[in-house]
Amino acid sequence: MADRSGGAAELCSVSVASCLLLACGYVGSLYVWRSRLPRDHPTVIKRRFTSVLIVSALSPFWVWAWRQYTGFKVLFFGPLIQLLTDYSREFIDGLKMFRDPRIWGNCLADMRWMRNQVVAPLTEELVFRACMLPMLVPCTGLSRAIVTCPLFFGVAHFHHVIELLKFRQGTVMGIFLSAVFQFSYTAVFGAYTAFIFIRTGHLIGPVLCHSFCNYMGFPAIGAALEHPQKLVILFFYVLGVILFLLLLFPLTDPTLYGTLAICHLTKPDTSTSVCT
Template identity: 60%
Template sequence: MSTMADHGGGAGGPELCSVSVVSCLLLACGYVGSLYVWRSQLPRDHPTVIKRRFTSVLIVSMLSPLWLWTWRQYTGFKTGPSLLMLMGVHLDGIIAAACLPLLLTMVLFFGPLIQLVMDYPWDLFEGMKTFLAHFHHVIELLKFRQGTVVGIFLSAVFQFSYTAVFGVYTAFIFIRTGHVIGPVLCHSFCNYMGFPAIGAALDHPRKVTIFFFYLLGVILFFLLLFPMTDPTFYGSLAICHLTKPDTSTSVCT
């Protein structure tokens, strides 16, 4: 199935690749840039700032299909499925898409989840709140003088590395499943859990047990990564089924 391989009189070859990469970059920059269009002296976690940023990203998200449509018109790409389907918005295989990637991500967090159960056996929901570990952006940390410049820089490097790896993981899920709901749920779960509290685990009285489950979770995650994201579970529109190049055309692979 190579419905994405055929294109008409638009961009082709290296130009197609360049246009596609630049389009993705501009869309991503537009999303992040929309968070900073509001001028405010309030910290980023203030309810007013959160509401404004939510409005901004909602507008950008609503405009993203138009951006994708413009890219397709310029490049002349011919696609069988609709744009919404290519963006992962469809019902074919949605049950599996909503459950399996989230379950896989929870397997990766097996250790932190066990740690939460040990520390908060009667109120897991409140326990999860305690382990939130969001890292503020460099600009706002400097603005409100929260830490040294070196500490802020190291925190930013760590945050960038962590979010980059997570971005690769969610993109992998999207490509394998052809659904957007899986990445959204996994992103929400990881945001809620935060980065694993390894420091607290080191000081835990049952640290050997906890680290056993940390290691078990990582091992199971890599063993289940491909089986649980097998495109056959998610219908006929998995993106990896739509990117096989046509030998008669030159496309970005």
């Protein structure tokens, strides 16, 4: 029993450390370029595109190294490869919806749009969901992994504090409170996309949700309370929450998305552990 407990503790230590290093690598890659320009400057955005794309491309190999060390067989690479075909297909279908190519031309030329709607959702979901979840599940279990994984995602967003302080965009207390608030809702959102990924077996769902939420931003509840049609607006807010809760499980039913096992972990010479 002691050996088993020691092995479990070592597995958890290695898994958590691996996720932490992966998160640090993603965030750290944003700061390998020395620049005095703000984060929304096109030059800064293009350089950071290069960094996060490299880290994202290498992240599956980090999971492979974790697998080699722990001995777990991770059948998680299917969704990573499938991401390429799924994302391309959905993106092409989206293009067909817009008859005027100038709309997309303007969007693709806007570096902030590309960052918020394409690169950030794609790379963050790949690194913080597809690569971290399989390393956490053997340690924490499936349900706890869905809750734990987003904490790395939330903490990673604290790096925005560095830039806000650097360019003095607010008071220290205001920046800190903003960072805490951002950590809270990004952690909740991360749990949601982790849940979608686990349930559907595809990464395209979390990527599209991430892109959509970046576009919409946090709900402007204060503006809704001051709206001339306040009651109507609040009614639809409540209706949206109710529909979300009612449809969350039916619309993410794994049988709707094929039989791909996205969290099937097998350790040699032991019983099989399947997480679906």
